[in-house]
Amino acid sequence: MSEADNLVKLLCENGYKSTIQRTMIYEILVENKDKHLSTEEIYELVKNKNPKMGIATTYRTLQLFEEIGMVYKHNFDDGLSRYEILSPNSNEIHQHHHLLCKKCGKIIEVKEDLMNSLEEIIEKQYNFEILNHVVKFTGICGQCRNKENENGNRKET
């Protein structure tokens, strides 16, 4: 249970309460660190342990976890939101390079941090024909940063 201390702390810091449901979802995410589980999949896994679990709670919890920066919400264009827990200790930017095959939908994860001549290397190393690529940065824009400073760090309602 000591692992979950991190969760309790994060929730508390953001003005949220610790509940059995949130803890169970957290545990499932930790057990599946390296996967990209969908909301439905997470819900099913939690329901195995606690049959009373509701799907709405799962949606609400994962949304909350994203808000407090505990998970990353992937979008692989398969019509589902998929979540991956972020390492709590590192402040480094979590970097993921994914190769999404348009034909079979397979997701190939590239581990290395190849920002330079990335494309060339990927083309060769993975035999992957790059048709298109997108770089997305998620964060807080200037305007919101300013507002944050005005309002302190309170939770929105």
Next chain:
Amino acid sequence: MSEADNLVKLLCENGYKSTIQRTMIYEILVENKDKHLSTEEIYELVKNKNPKMGIATTYRTLQLFEEIGMVYKHNFDDGLSRYEILSPNSNEIHQHHHLLCKKCGKIIEVKEDLMNSLEEIIEKQYNFEILNHVVKFTGICGQCRNKENENGNRKET
């Protein structure tokens, strides 16, 4: 109308017919080159010119356009698919750098191709606090490339 020749050619090459609806959607996309219109928005714009237009056709057409590489399907996590026409003449990889604000949902487009020390520059230049970033490459994976060679270049059914 000469612009649309490109559409007719692309459709024909892929075994599809040219229709009024496809042409109209193409024209709307060309008129809004630099925007990221949602399916609904495209549908509304086309319906202004042709009130008989159906939403299902819009969905089907945009799906088709993506398949033949005429458009890029953006995902900005706002629950909608957004489309942008791709320049037909250039074979270069269409590169987009987007700053997505998690709080207000604003999409800031970064025009420059800054792959090196990108983060540092963005942090300063846009006053954007980067929490996370993802690099996605869309294309064809090795397995599918091999299959393509076996099957020739036929349309899937």
Next chain:
DNA sequence: TTCGTTGCAAATATTTTGCAAGTTC
């Protein structure tokens, strides 16, 4: 004429929300 395409309506699928009951601090 043949077969792809359209428009409508109904069906799916995912996610969100209202609300009463239950839980946490």
Next chain:
DNA sequence: GAACTTGCAAAATATTTGCAACGAA
């Protein structure tokens, strides 16, 4: 005990599909 959280069911939203009528080659 006050305020937050849950579970259920209903609602909302986006997208897909069946099918008869239509249109393009």
